[in-house]
Ligand SMILES: [Zn+2]
């Protein structure tokens with residue numbers, strides 16, 4: 646019986662892009678959809694989002710670009726966060742730091758000015774990491790550990806061999822978890838071949854940009870620079886496909902703290 650997580654990895658290997666990136670992004674998408682569908686008014690979740698000042702820039706962008714949230718849910722969450730931030734803004738005395746004149750000078754003690762700055766900085770500083778990042782890291786860790794262990798089996802190793810391969814980040818993370826010499830060799834040689842081929846395409850692209858060879862038509866190497874950028878940055882070229890409703894399960898390995906989004 647193949648474990649569910651292994652089946653997910655095998656299925657992801659049949660899709661474009663790094664299979665681990667795909668699964669982690671799928672977990673995030675599922676998490677955000679579930680949050681906006683049923684947890685916007687969950688008190689514990691709202692307290693958690695208040696502490697993180699909402700979502701990080703990456704996940705806020707994902708919510709916007711991938712249409713993972715909804716207008717009312719976002720309004721409720723950020724109304725709550727802004728109300729809390731404003732509640733913790735410096736008081737009138739504390740904010741006198743830039744005033745001039747004798748009266749304000751007398752009022753503006755060093756302690757008052759420092760307290761205002763401290764309060765403002767604290768109000769605008771997340772006290773907890775983005776909860777989606779926390780969940781994303783858990784899912785990532787679970788997939789990496791499973792892949793490193795599961796590559797001993799033919800089903801998963803041949804699926805990975807037939808995939809687009811692991812991005813830099815996940816190649817590094819999976820390699821760091823591998824305990825089997827044969828699996829490590831497979832991972833290294835498979836990706837050496839992929840990266841060598843990509844590197845040769847980059848060289849060909851550079852060569853054809855030379856004025857002496859401008860008459861030659863570009864071939865498959867024409868988007869090699871884009872693939873290299875995506876590969877190295879773990880960018881999800883398939884990201885838009887997640888909107889089509891692929892179901893991925895979130896995985897977790899608790900690092901502590903309340904997440905719950
Ligand atoms: Zn990846």
Ligand SMILES: [Zn+2]
Nearest residue numbers: 701704775778
């Ligand atoms: Zn985040």
